[in-house]
Amino acid sequence: MKYTIVLSLLLISTVLTTACTSDLDRNTDGPPDNRDSGSDAQVEPDTGPHDADLADLEDQGDMASIDLGESGDSPPDMVPLDMESGVCARAVARVAHDLSALSDITLEYGRPLKLLHHESSSPAAPIAEHSWKVVTQPVDSPRALQDGFLTPTIAGVYVAELTVRDEAGNTNCNDYDTRFVTVRVTDSPEFIAEISWSGDAEQGPDFDLHYKHPNGQWNNAPWDIYWRNRTSDWGVSGGADDPHLMQDTNTWGYEHVIHRNPESIAYDFGAYVYAFRMRPSSLRASIWIRGQLELVLLENDLEQDQFWHIAEITWPTGQVNSIDNVTSGFPNP
Numbered sequence: 065m066k067y068t069i070v071l072s073l074l075l076i077s078t079v080l081t082t083a084c085t086s087d088l089d090r091n092t093d094g095p096p097d098n099r100d101s102g103s104d105a106q107v108e109p110d111t112g113p114h115d116a117d118l119a120d121l122e123d124q125g126d127m128a129s130i131d132l133g134e135s136g137d138s139p140p141d142m143v144p145l146d147m148e149s150g151v152c153a154r155a156v157a158r159v160a161h162d163l164s165a166l167s168d169i170t171l172e173y174g175r176p177l178k179l180l181h182h183e184s185s186s187p188a189a190p191i192a193e194h195s196w197k198v199v200t201q202p203v204d205s206p207r208a209l210q211d212g213f214l215t216p217t218i219a220g221v222y223v224a225e226l227t228v229r230d231e232a233g234n235t236n237c238n239d240y241d242t243r244f245v246t247v248r249v250t251d252s253p254e255f256i257a258e259i260s261w262s263g264d265a266e267q268g269p270d271f272d273l274h275y276k277h278p279n280g281q282w283n284n285a286p287w288d289i290y291w292r293n294r295t296s297d298w299g300v301s302g303g304a305d306d307p308h309l310m311q312d313t314n315t316w317g318y319e320h321v322i323h324r325n326p327e328s329i330a331y332d333f334g335a336y337v338y339a340f341r342m343r344p345s346s347l348r349a350s351i352w353i354r355g356q357l358e359l360v361l362l363e364n365d366l367e368q369d370q371f372w373h374i375a376e377i378t379w380p381t382g383q384v385n386s387i388d389n390v391t392s393g394f395p396n397p
């Protein structure tokens with residue numbers, strides 16, 4: 065059964081099922097996959113102190129894609145609290161920014177920020193596990209936690225909380241002054257589109273976000289932004305007006321595209337079923353215009369190689385026209 069629901073601005077619930085994660089090879093020449101449990105905690109086993117590669121992070125530029133080489137791919141789960149031992153580990157939460165590790169920063173625009181936990185400690189044993197969850201973010205904003213990265217996208221305040229556990233099983237406590245990081249974002253991009261779905265770490269499905277300029281065709285660079293072509297030089301020369309795909313997710317989670325300073329033309333937003341491995345294949349698509357949630361669509365019956373043309377967005381008004389049409393393959397002329 066196929067049905068579509070269009071929700072008005074205030075009717076979004078940010079419920080997405082969390083799921084276990086593991087690496088799944090899909091596109092051997094594609095970008096790394098990128099998974100998220102949304103506002104739920106993510107646990108990563110520690111392999112020792114992490115040397116956050118701040119230089120590499122900075123080199124990625126303002127809206128660069130995220131290269132996630134982390135080994136922490138254990139299933140997201142809450143770290144159980146064990147308060148009976150009387151020993152407190154201490155969680156020290158930081159984000160990497162401008163070659164510094166900070167706990168409170170203000171940004172003009174949202175961008176991926178690597179979350180750092182390596183200053184955490186315990187008097188009893190080395191830190192064995194850590195997890196993150198977002199405890200504050202703007203209402204109806206895109207999802208912001210991704211495998212050790214906090215990615216604020218629209219203006220507002222984002223707070224992430226770190227939980228740690230040492231090898232003796234002691235969790236952190238009495239550390240309210242250090243377990244949180246706060247990121248304030250002062251401006252929202254003109255356009256954000258998100259597709260999100262739940263699934264199985266091994267079985268997917270794998271949906272791909274597509275965002276097309278009127279000059280080109282779907283699934284073709286440089287005029288379609290998708291996993292193989294995460295950004296292109298659209299509009300005037302230079303990156304200030306270029307769209308960026310923030311992540312490619314292979315089995316469950318979400319993908320965003322962000323576009324600042326769009327031309328006064330109409331762009332198209334869609335999603336493709338790259339690998340259909342199991343049911344259900346429910347996909348949610350959302351659009352934010354200047355930080356405001358403007359459209360939510362659900363599509364519950366997508367099949368392998370189908371393409372869902374979701375919406376057309378016209379500038380400079382930011383008018384969102386729902387298309388909501390499913391075709392077999394890309395609808396290129």
Ligand SMILES: [Ca+2]
Pocket residue numbers: 270271272273291312313314319338
């Ligand atoms: Ca994908």
Ligand SMILES: [Ca+2]
Pocket residue numbers: 296297298299300301302303304305306
């Ligand atoms: Ca450009």
